[in-house]
Amino acid sequence: MEDLETFRHRARTFIRSNLRQVSPEELRLGWSGQSEEMELAAVARDRHLQRMLFDAGLAGICFPRAYGGQGLTPAHQKVLNEELVGYEYPLRMQVPNLSPCAAIILEFGTEEQKLRHLPPILRGEALWMQFLSEPSGGSDAAGALTTAVRDGEEWVLNGSKVWTTGAWWSDWGLCLARTNWDLPKHRGLSVFMLPIHQPNIEVHRIEMLNGSREFCQEFMTDVIVPDSDRIGDIDDGWTVTTRWMFHERMLYNSPYVTEPIGLTHGHMDAGVVHAIAQEHGLLQDSAVRERIGEARMLELVTQEMSTYVSESIGEGRLNDQAAALVRLFKGIAQNRIVTLAFEAAGAEGAAWTDDAAAAQSATNFMMRQGGTIGGGTTEMARNVVSERVLGMPRERRLDKDVPFREVPRSRPTST
Amino acid sequence: MLLNLSEDQQFFRENTDRFLSEQVPPDAVRALRDDRRGFDLTYWRRGAELGWTSLLVDEEHGGGTISGAGLVDLSLVAYAFGRRAAPGPLAMTNVVAATLSRRDAAPDVLAALLSGEGIATWCAPVSGPQGWRSTVEVRTDGNDLVLQGEARPVEAAGAAGHLLVTCRDADGVGTTQVLVPASTSGVGLTPMQTVDLTRRFSVVTFDDVRVSADAVIGTAGQATADVDRQFLTYLVVLNAESAGAMQTGFEMTVEWAFDRYSFGRPLASYQALKHRFADMMSWLEASHAVSAAACAAVERESDEAPELVSAAKAYIGQYGVELLQDCVQLHGGIGVTFEHDLHLYLRRVIVDRALAGTPADHLQRIAGVVDRRAGDGVAA
Numbered sequence: 098m099e100d101l102e103t104f105r106h107r108a109r110t111f112i113r114s115n116l117r118q119v120s121p122e123e124l125r126l127g128w129s130g131q132s133e134e135m136e137l138a139a140v141a142r143d144r145h146l147q148r149m150l151f152d153a154g155l156a157g158i159c160f161p162r163a164y165g166g167q168g169l170t171p172a173h174q175k176v177l178n179e180e181l182v183g184y185e186y187p188l189r190m191q192v193p194n195l196s197p198c199a200a201i202i203l204e205f206g207t208e209e210q211k212l213r214h215l216p217p218i219l220r221g222e223a224l225w226m227q228f229l230s231e232p233s234g235g236s237d238a239a240g241a242l243t244t245a246v247r248d249g250e251e252w253v254l255n256g257s258k259v260w261t262t263g264a265w266w267s268d269w270g271l272c273l274a275r276t277n278w279d280l281p282k283h284r285g286l287s288v289f290m291l292p293i294h295q296p297n298i299e300v301h302r303i304e305m306l307n308g309s310r311e312f313c314q315e316f317m318t319d320v321i322v323p324d325s326d327r328i329g330d331i332d333d334g335w336t337v338t339t340r341w342m343f344h345e346r347m348l349y350n351s352p353y354v355t356e357p358i359g360l361t362h363g364h365m366d367a368g369v370v371h372a373i374a375q376e377h378g379l380l381q382d383s384a385v386r387e388r389i390g391e392a393r394m395l396e397l398v399t400q401e402m403s404t405y406v407s408e409s410i411g412e413g414r415l416n417d418q419a420a421a422l423v424r425l426f427k428g429i430a431q432n433r434i435v436t437l438a439f440e441a442a443g444a445e446g447a448a449w450t451d452d453a454a455a456a457q458s459a460t461n462f463m464m465r466q467g468g469t470i471g472g473g474t475t476e477m478a479r480n481v482v483s484e485r486v487l488g489m490p491r492e493r494r495l496d497k498d499v500p501f502r503e504v505p506r507s508r509p510t511s512t
Numbered sequence: 513m514l515l516n517l518s519e520d521q522q523f524f525r526e527n528t529d530r531f532l533s534e535q536v537p538p539d540a541v542r543a544l545r546d547d548r549r550g551f552d553l554t555y556w557r558r559g560a561e562l563g564w565t566s567l568l569v570d571e572e573h574g575g576g577t578i579s580g581a582g583l584v585d586l587s588l589v590a591y592a593f594g595r596r597a598a599p600g601p602l603a604m605t606n607v608v609a610a611t612l613s614r615r616d617a618a619p620d621v622l623a624a625l626l627s628g629e630g631i632a633t634w635c636a637p638v639s640g641p642q643g644w645r646s647t648v649e650v651r652t653d654g655n656d657l658v659l660q661g662e663a664r665p666v667e668a669a670g671a672a673g674h675l676l677v678t679c680r681d682a683d684g685v686g687t688t689q690v691l692v693p694a695s696t697s698g699v700g701l702t703p704m705q706t707v708d709l710t711r712r713f714s715v716v717t718f719d720d721v722r723v724s725a726d727a728v729i730g731t732a733g734q735a736t737a738d739v740d741r742q743f744l745t746y747l748v749v750l751n752a753e754s755a756g757a758m759q760t761g762f763e764m765t766v767e768w769a770f771d772r773y774s775f776g777r778p779l780a781s782y783q784a785l786k787h788r789f790a791d792m793m794s795w796l797e798a799s800h801a802v803s804a805a806a807c808a809a810v811e812r813e814s815d816e817a818p819e820l821v822s823a824a825k826a827y828i829g830q831y832g833v834e835l836l837q838d839c840v841q842l843h844g845g846i847g848v849t850f851e852h853d854l855h856l857y858l859r860r861v862i863v864d865r866a867l868a869g870t871p872a873d874h875l876q877r878i879a880g881v882v883d884r885r886a887g888d889g890v891a892a
Contacts, residue, residue: 121740349856371882380883390826390875393882397823398802402794405801419797426794482793483786487766490781492720 099300104173108180111153116146116184120168121368124360125190139189139301140224140266145222146187150355157195157219159352160203165216171352171411181357189263190221196351197344198225198271203353205288205337214269215288226293228258228272228315229341233507235260235470236477238273238342239283239335240496240506243276243317252276252289252327254320259473264293264300264313271341277332285501286334288341289485297321307457307464345472346420348427350403360373366434367393372454374440387436395430418485425478431468435461513583513759513800514807524578525588528562532596538632538853539845545671545802549671550710551599552565559600560628563791564589568610568745574626575613583745583811587752587803594756597856599710601668603749604633608676611689615730615738618691621674632691633661634742634784635716639869641876644743648718650679650688657690657728665704665713665867669694675716676729679737686733687727695723700848708863709856744810744821751803751824754864755796757857762796764854765839769849792838795831808814819881822874829871832861 099107131139150156151165160166160172167173199218202211217223234240243256254274261270270293277285293300299316329337349356370392372382379385403423409415415422439446439462442455449456469475483489496504517525535555544550560566567582567589569575578585586606593602603627609632612622624630639642648661659679669675675692692699698721704713730738766789769780779785806824809817836858840847847854865871 120665221643303715367882368886371879371886375886386641386879387872387875389882390822393819393878394823394826394875397820398798398827401801401805401820402798405804406514406797409797414513414515422790422794422797426798429794462877476787479787480783482790483780487780487786487789487793489769489786489789490778492783 098169099173101172101176101177104169105176105180108155108177111155112180112184115149115153116181116186118183119185121360121366124185137266140146142185143187144221144224146185147190147219150187151220156355157199157215157353158198158355160215160219161444164211165219174352175358178356178358181355182359184357186355186357187221190224191354191356192348192351193227193262193345194218194225194267195355196228196347196353197341198269200343200344200351200353201271201288201337202290202328204340209325210290210328213261220239223269224267225269225271226261226264226267227341227345228261228270228291230258230260232257232314233257236474237336239286240504241273241275241286242506243272243274244278245276245287245289245322246325247276250323250324252322254289254291254317254322257314257316258305259312259314260312261315262311264315265302269507270315271295271328273334273338273341274503276334276358279500280494281336281498282330282501282504285332286338287331288328288334288337289322290328291322295320305464305467307460331440342473343420345418346424346478347407348424348472350407359396367396369458370434370438370441373438373445373458376454377441377443379441384486385441386429388441392434392437397435399427399430416486418481421478421481421486424472425475425482428469428478432442432465435468438453438462514588514804515754517588518579520578521585521588522584524563525592528589529595530566531559531562532564532592532598536596536598538597538856541599541856542850544599544710547710548555548712550668550673550712550890551601556600556631557628560626564600564602565605565609565625565628568606569613569622569626573613573616573619573622574595575609581774581808581811583748584807586745587748587807590749590752591756591759594753594758594857595760596861597710597757597760597860601631601633601671602748602753603671604667605631606749607634607745608632608674610745611729611738611742612691617729618674621691622675630673632673632676633666633668634746635666635669635675635677636742636746636868637663637678637739639743641873642880643877644739645677645685646678646680648679649679649682650690651682653722654724655725656722657688657725657852659690659692659698659723660720662715662717664715665706666716667711667713669701669714669716670712675699677718678735678742681733683733685740687735688732689729689735689738690723690727691729692718692721692723692727692858696723698722706863708859710859711863720863740818743868744817747821747825748803748807748810750864750867751806751821751828754828754861755799757805757860757864758796758799758832758835760829761836761839761854761857762792765792765842768843779842788838788842792835797851799824799828799831799835819878822869822877822881825869826871826878828861829874833865834859836861 157166158169163170202214220476233242245252245254270291272289273374276287297318297320301314302310303312304310374380374385406423438458442458445455446459484491523542566575567586610627612618637646639686651658672694677690679688698719700717702715706713803826806820809820
């Protein structure tokens, strides 16, 4: 196997001669606040960057060579992440495309499925999204109401999925559906793979409080999926989904994901808090300095904590459910950093001009719970930590050991 | 807790932990409350034989590491100390021994620290949001040095035969470190009060204390780098120790939650409490993580070490106390009684939080690093 130093040299040489240097601000803007044309151009650029990495032997570091990966180790991925600091990289190809989606195909796919789907993902040709959450309940993934009915060698899917990032510019969905209503909740589910752009799927873009329209809802009406595009066993979809959610909690810490070290995904970081304080002439104010320091401290601790918990899981000191600790910590820390920026903004938290360092701090503050809701709420993460990591008694539930069709449900809603 | 330990390190950690569990169980720690020194000299000497004071000392001076990374090894001891709320001047003796070794000074004093026969402590400068500032002044008088001022709080000064004193030079610019025998005329000790049961602190006064010029450790006027390094070492020890105390308090409280029944259910079955345990565990893991990362950064003398150490001190300072006081809350009334063990660990994190810069001080120091980074960005 290629040793780490040789790999580092190879990665560095490629990155410095082929990729553009970008600021953290530019990468942060990558996700939102731009026109449809700009976003489509950015997606195209990301696909192209993924292809460049693939051609350079730097895509899919921890995927086996048989499926287009490099067959290397998490340590190699970490080296690549270190070398990418300050450079552009295929942001939209990572989460949820490479992990959880490709990671799940690798873990549960048949040989044919892996050979068919993984190489196009690693080449940037196929972009996958998760059809997981439903309008009937975000955190309770096993409560899926989307139904798949067997018809010979095919399945017919009906239902709705929501919170799919960028479904309108993506290609494939990994979809959890109910295949048996007469079994208890967790035992009647199966997972399917389906192309997003087809006549029987209507993609609707959701507008968020900050104006972002990155999330989508899909309405599926008699969508036909061949049985060969089912992943995992019939009615055993929860086995797949448990690992799916594990990969989801690992987020940018997954060994399948390429991510420059130290990049923050929130809308605010210590640099922003500092810039606001500087613009307001408050850099000598000790209360303001504490806020700047706190924001930076939280960034550093978040980073170290994520690494430490994944290594602990790797070493077996913690079980894999402990990834929920990272999800919980990140959500709370990011929420706080956004708050610190808003506090530093003073009256510009009420009204601002676009050239101000504090621009959008109020919008981010208003939306600060994005970090404690998205990807499973922090309340769910706390349940996972206490019940699955610490082994505390589970809450009483009314959805166990009864046919799912008898489980009490929310009244249908329009969204 | 550190990950990826070598077999030697694991053996060393287990050995230390076994020794502490036998020598200083909670009742023994409690019993030291009225002890003048706060620790037993034979206990300390045996700890020194296990290597507690050798890890930051070069082999040529009689020291040696377990893994080649002495500070990482020392953090294992500090963590074990926190786990047991163990007595003994671990941080101070190591800080002094490291500097004597690095500056090739006072071999007799160093040898006594290594064997555990002698104790020395550091009269450290005052820590604040900008850094440190010495409160003892040194001036030259012929071939002598004369010290004037006071240092507080100084840990283990009552047990120490020697004091490493960080002084500001009379010219107001330089920093000089001097090793002063505690028995020197003009050195005064006033005991202070603290919440820790086994640590003793004093006000140490220097009233025209006269020592010869060869008492200088390193180069007169140029000790700033040594003092910075001593603080990083001290902070690494404090952080690892607090993380250990947090771990014990958390484990005790998890066990309590399973064993304690209210209204026919264990406390661990109430979601309102389960969520608090989840939060506490996230603070605990974050504390382990940042403590280990900061220790590793100091060990490899990384440029990021001061920022990471400050982040660790600020975080653990705040959440160490937060966690242990939440443990007290979850215990209810028994948690605030002297007969329960929980307070041993709470006392430790409270004192550690306040030493060598408060969380607020360290947050402001981090802001200084952010300032410099933003400045560099403009320059580039």
